[in-house]
Each structure stands twice: as structure tokens, then as C-alpha cells.
Amino acid sequence: MNMKEILMVFKDLQQMVPKTEIAMSEPLSKHTFIKTGGNGDVFIKPFDVLDLQKIVKYAFSHDIPLTVLGKGTNVIIRDEGIRGIVVSLDQLTKVSVTGEIITVGSGANIIDVSRIALQHQLSGLEFACGIPGTVGGALIMNAGAYGGEISEVLTSATVLTQSGELRTFKVGEFQFGYRSSIFANENLIILEAVFSLKTADPTIIKAKMDENTFLRESKQPLEYPSCGSVFKRPPGHFAGKLIQDSGLQGTRIGGAEVSTKHAGFIVNVDNATSTDYIQLIQHVQKTVKEKFGVDLETEVKIIGDDS
Structure with missing residues (x-):
């Protein structure tokens, strides 16, 4: 987009989602772990799912490219930057625990969720204690380490399609493979994940997490x-x-x-x-x-x- 188009989109989004943080020509090197990457035309952090849905529908109806970023841990953004709208989901971090079920927003750090599981004496996410990305990124990649992976604990996921349609996927629909999923294959925007874990001895859970952390830090x-x-x-x-x-x-x-x-x-x-x-x-x-x-x-x- 040229500067006139960028300014128009910026103003439209300001009116549409006034509580949301929006910037023009944002240096995306500030949002990747490797500290590289050019500018994003319009960079926005939705306040909640409703705001995100408005943004997605706006981009779709105006034929504006839309790119979703998590924590930027497993991505290289070219030096020429990203055209269109770049959405960061790091505001979508709500976590709730009910019995052996953890429901979590896609922008939450998967490491933090593994620690919350430990606090509630829940086993199944020990493998994720050293994965430096978001829940959404972990689902997209079917992230795994040290003998565990997302496919073993995910029971449902709520997403937006590129047109802004809300959908929920359940076990049997994820199409998980090695570093692949339906979320990646269909370019879906993950909103929320539900993990089913198992109650276990917290000392055993912590020992496994400590072991995984040691292996990661040493290697x-x-x-x-x-x-x-x-x-x-x-x-x-x-x-x-x-x-x-x-x-x-x-x-x-x-x-x-x-x-x-x-x-x-x-x-x-x-x-x-x-x-x-x-x-x-x-x-x-x-x-x-x-x-x-x-x-x-x-x-x-x-x-x-x-x-």
C-alpha cells in the first residue's frame, strides 16, 4: 500500500476499534525474536475477539492482505516488511482452569500455560515448558519437544477464517502432522484453545519440567x-x-x-x-x-x- 492508502486504513480502523492500539509503518524487528524485519504498513493489537473479528472482516471486504503474528519466535520477516494489516494477538491471553481442563487465549505464552498447569497439579504440558512461543503458534505448528506435542492434549480450538467466520474444531478435525495442522493448511486465525490434562503429583511434574529446562539451556x-x-x-x-x-x-x-x-x-x-x-x-x-x-x-x- 502507498502512504495514502495506509493512512486511510489507519483512520478506518481507529474509528472501528477505538480501544485498540494501532500504528503505521511499524518496525516489525521489534516484534520478532531475531530482531530483524522491515516495517508493517498498519500494525494493530486487538483488544478482544470482537475487535479482531471486525478487523478481519474489514480486511476481507476491502481486499487488504492480513498477516497474524504471535510472539515472532518462529518467523523471519523479510527486510522489505509486510504490506497491508499486521495483527498481533498478544492481548488475547486469558487463561481459565476447570478441573483437568485449561482454556486459554491464543496470545498466551505456552511456557506460562505449562507453569499454570503445574500450579494446578496437571500433567501433559511439561514438554512445552521451554517452547518460547504462543499457544496459537504451538497449535499451528503442532509444537513438540522432549517426547510430547500439542496433538496429545488439545481437545478443541476456536478460530476465525480469513473472512471473519467463527468456527470451532474438535478432536479428529485438527489434521495434525509433523509441524503441520489444519490451522496452518487453511490459514486460520486461532482465538482460543482447550487442553485436557491429567491430575498428577506436582513434584513429578516439576522434576520433568526442570529436566527439560536443563536440556534446553545446556544444548x-x-x-x-x-x-x-x-x-x-x-x-x-x-x-x-x-x-x-x-x-x-x-x-x-x-x-x-x-x-x-x-x-x-x-x-x-x-x-x-x-x-x-x-x-x-x-x-x-x-x-x-x-x-x-x-x-x-x-x-x-x-x-x-x-x-
Whole structure:
């Protein structure tokens, strides 16, 4: 959009959802873990689900591109930024616990939800205690770690379609696979998730969470900004091992570097740009393909204007 169009959308949304925080030409590097990315034309944080539904319907009816961000943990936004409306869901964080059921807004941190489960002596989310993303992002990716994944505990999810229609999905409809789901396949906007857990001894729950936290802190390069595991696990292989055996650890393009601590991570060591990241990803893919004949598919999502 040009500046005149951006201003028009900005004013329309101000009138439509007056309680909502809205900005023009927002630096999206402020909203990603790797601290890179260009500007979003119109950036907005809906106050509640009703406001979000209004925004989605407005974008659909005016044929304006709409992009939804969580915490920006598993995403690279190109340096050219994102055209149209960018929506952050970090206001949708309500959590409620009833017996063994946790109902939570999509913008809540999945780590926080795992800790709430511990407080209520509920087991099933221990694997998520180190996943630095939102509930919505975890559903989209069928996030998993240390032997557990979202598909094992999710019982229902409320979403918006791209046209603003409200829908609820239940067990059997999620189409979960390895790092995939119906939410990703149909580009759905997750509003709320319902997890079914099991009552257990809190000392055992905490011990498992402590173990997972130790493993994460000892193996992952948490001292630098990163977007988590860059590549999916290729069938019959481990991405990190292939990258390590290709001699790529420490390889740097601009300020982005293949981690010397864990080869499956690319870290921002010196004011990297998204272009640095993307070029390094492509270099890693090309090298691994040449050495081992294996195609590495990205787990991280690369989005934004590539014109």
C-alpha cells in the first residue's frame, strides 16, 4: 500500500476499534525474536475477539492482505516488511482452569500455560515448558519437544477464517502432522484453545519440567537471538547432525551465524538482517544437498514482501 492508502486504513480502523492500539509503518524487528524485519504498513493489537473479528472482516471486504503474528519466535520477516494489516494477538491471553481442563487465549505464552498447569497439579504440558512461543503458534505448528506435542492434549480450538467466520474444531478435525495442522493448511486465525490434562503429583511434574529446562539451556544457544530450530527433521536424519557434518557450524553471512553450540540454530550475533538469515539458510540447504543429497525444509516461516 502507498502512504495514502495506509493512512486511510489507519483512520478506518481507529474509528472501528477505538480501544485498540494501532500504528503505521511499524518496525516489525521489534516484534520478532531475531530482531530483524522491515516495517508493517498498519500494525494493530486487538483488544478482544470482537475487535479482531471486525478487523478481519474489514480486511476481507476491502481486499487488504492480513498477516497474524504471535510472539515472532518462529518467523523471519523479510527486510522489505509486510504490506497491508499486521495483527498481533498478544492481548488475547486469558487463561481459565476447570478441573483437568485449561482454556486459554491464543496470545498466551505456552511456557506460562505449562507453569499454570503445574500450579494446578496437571500433567501433559511439561514438554512445552521451554517452547518460547504462543499457544496459537504451538497449535499451528503442532509444537513438540522432549517426547510430547500439542496433538496429545488439545481437545478443541476456536478460530476465525480469513473472512471473519467463527468456527470451532474438535478432536479428529485438527489434521495434525509433523509441524503441520489444519490451522496452518487453511490459514486460520486461532482465538482460543482447550487442553485436557491429567491430575498428577506436582513434584513429578516439576522434576520433568526442570529436566527439560536443563536440556534446553545446556544444548541451545539461548545467549543470542534466534528463531529456534530452523529446519524440520528430514526423514531418517537429524538436521543439526547433517549441518554439523557438513562443517557449517560457525559459518556466517553478515550478522547471522550457524550456531557453534547447536547446528540446527542460526543466531543473530552482530546486527543481522533478515536477508543475512535467508541467504545463510539457502547456503546451508545447498551445502547439505551437495554433501548428503538431503533436502532441508525450513521449520521457521519466512514471510513478507519479497519484491
